[in-house]
Amino acid sequence: MDRSEKHLCIKCNEGGNLLVCSENGCPLAIHEGCMGCPARFDDAGRFYCPYCLYKQAVAESRQAREYALARKKALLIFMDEEMMGSEQHLEEIKRAEADGHDLSKVSPANANVTCDDGKSRGKDETILNKSVLDLEHQSSSSEEEKIQEEESDASTSSKGQEPSLKMYEKEKVRNAEGKKIQEEEPETSATSTDRDPSLKMHENKNCNPEEEQIQEEECETSSAPSAEGPSPTVRTRTKRGFKNSDQIDGDSGTVSLQRKLVKQSGKSKLTTPTVNHPRRSSRRLSSALGSAQMLNDKVVASRSLRQPRQPLVKLANYTFSSGKRKRLLWTEEEEETLKAGVQKYSTDGNKNLPWTKILDFGQHKFDRTRTPSDLKDKWRNMMAK
DNA sequence: ATAGGGTTATGA
């Protein structure tokens, strides 16, 4: 415990039995009783002032963010088959690794944090003026706000924090000087609970891939062509590649289905700028992350026989949805059923046809993976002929 | 829930 009689208390400006901050270069000295909050000591009994602890926390937060970004970058490269293995991108991964330091190396107690903006204060420097401290606290607060603004996705859960940081977090609650931090805390905890979708993706592995595979196979068999229908080979569906439709959103970290508009062939006729529209994003997300279970819940709720038809991509232990259903041609029986359904439910010139009802009407004839929208699209095609 | 425009896989 660093107690000194050489200094004056930063609060009452008197000498006596003072605690001196052990952080390198920090001249803060204070009576334990003047703290206004419990004094904090590390395992070795060294005292650290709330200010230094806060600075450490901010530094660690930044480092955690850098680490998260670096990991995200590596994931991005990992997910893109075209990029995988190339010299250039191996370099990128290495750079990402170097940029984001391993969190395990970060320890608030030994983090290379000084009490100022990089310059170390001399031990003999005059006692910090309280107003100076306040100013610096403000600046570091705004610094943290900036970080928080930037990081909508940094997954710095308090779980992985070092004991001394946890200790400080508890202290924040009581610490009057840490009031601002306290206000920001809900956001921080929100980031850890309302987690980055890209992390949720990893939870996808518990979606019982085997069961999904079985369902998939069931779909295949259930959609066997009728006698007059197209040959089985025609009905064969191909799986679209993961890389074709899935991308990691660089900002949100979500696995998005943003279509690659810039086709290498330049074939794409329309260059609709794909804005990150909220609705689109959410749909992309559910589609991309779309564990069969998620889809199941949605579909089964409206129609018990409906099945998801989601091509799945297995990557190590994880199962991803490739985001787009496999192409399934319509059988003649389905077309006939569709005609019959439209005829039955047709009202005013085939406007606003109740596709859901029509789907229910022919639920034993339509493939179980058909959706009302599929019926609508098919009818449109048939009418176009 | 549906309509309608856009995207993409597929085969000629």
Place this chain on the structure above:
DNA sequence: TCATAACCCTAT
């Protein structure tokens, strides 16, 4: 390369 059909996305 192009037409087509299936599928996707978003506005209403």
